[in-house]
Amino acid sequence: MRASGDKQLKERVKQIIRLLKRAYPAAKCSLNHSNAFELLIATILSAQCTDERVNIVTADLFRKYRKPEDYLKVSDKELQKDIRTTGFFRNKTKSIKGTAKVLTESYGGEVPDTMDELLELPGVARKTANVVLGNAFGVKSGIVVDTHVTRLTHRLGLTEQKTAEKIERDLIELVPRKDWVIFSHLLIYHGRKICKARNPSCAECVVEKLCPSSYLKTGQMPGS
Numbered sequence: 001m002r003a004s005g006d007k008q009l010k011e012r013v014k015q016i017i018r019l020l021k022r023a024y025p026a027a028k029c030s031l032n033h034s035n036a037f038e039l040l041i042a043t044i045l046s047a048q049c050t051d052e053r054v055n056i057v058t059a060d061l062f063r064k065y066r067k068p069e070d071y072l073k074v075s076d077k078e079l080q081k082d083i084r085t086t087g088f089f090r091n092k093t094k095s096i097k098g099t100a101k102v103l104t105e106s107y108g109g110e111v112p113d114t115m116d117e118l119l120e121l122p123g124v125a126r127k128t129a130n131v132v133l134g135n136a137f138g139v140k141s142g143i144v145v146d147t148h149v150t151r152l153t154h155r156l157g158l159t160e161q162k163t164a165e166k167i168e169r170d171l172i173e174l175v176p177r178k179d180w181v182i183f184s185h186l187l188i189y190h191g192r193k194i195c196k197a198r199n200p201s202c203a204e205c206v207v208e209k210l211c212p213s214s215y216l217k218t219g220q221m222p223g224s
């Protein structure tokens with residue numbers, strides 16, 4: 001089914017994007033931040049955690065720690081306590097401190113704006129780098145693939161790949177570059193509201209006509 005360069009598939013993707021843009025005109029990054037550094041920290045914290053929970057934690061965190069060197073002044077224990085409720089707090093503390101150290105020592109406390117440099121930071125993988133580049137710098141470096149994007153692109157028949165990197169590779173072929181950043185936000189909004197993991201609301205879905213997994217067509221509930 002998946003065929004890169006497939007004209008019909010690309011056309012369907014364009015229609016899906018158009019309809020979702022109309023349904024979610026305010027779709028944007030849901031991690032609260034006021035600069036690239038805060039977004040980087042929030043994205044590290046968002047691993048295995050909801051954006052909602054991250055926003056609760058960062059409301060205090062960003063008041064206490066304003067720049068990379070601030071994270072280096074406290075003990076691991078103190079930072080772990082500050083981010084504990086986001087889960088995996090020991091690993092996240094290691095990543096945040098490691099990243100803060102590199103930013104302070106090599107980048108004058110600023111966040112670099114290239115994929116290669118971001119991937120050098122401890123605990124920063126492609127997804128985090130894409131989030132920061134796309135949302136803080138407006139650089140369309142790739143497509144963020146999270147759990148919602150994975151689920152929805154499978155249901156919509158846009159990819160059969162299983163890993164985030166391979167899914168991203170398929171999507172890059174299908175999604176117009178100008179929409180690389182908004183595409184993930186649209187699918188995340190739609191995934192939260194309508195195309196939920198369990199019992200998706202196909203009858204209320206604005207892209208139902210374009211979706212091969214709709215239970216109105218298959219008679220079977222996706223995800224069941």
Ligand code: SF4
Binds near residue numbers: 207
């Ligand atoms: S039709 Fe159903 S499965 Fe397809 S995108 Fe919409 S809610 Fe999801």
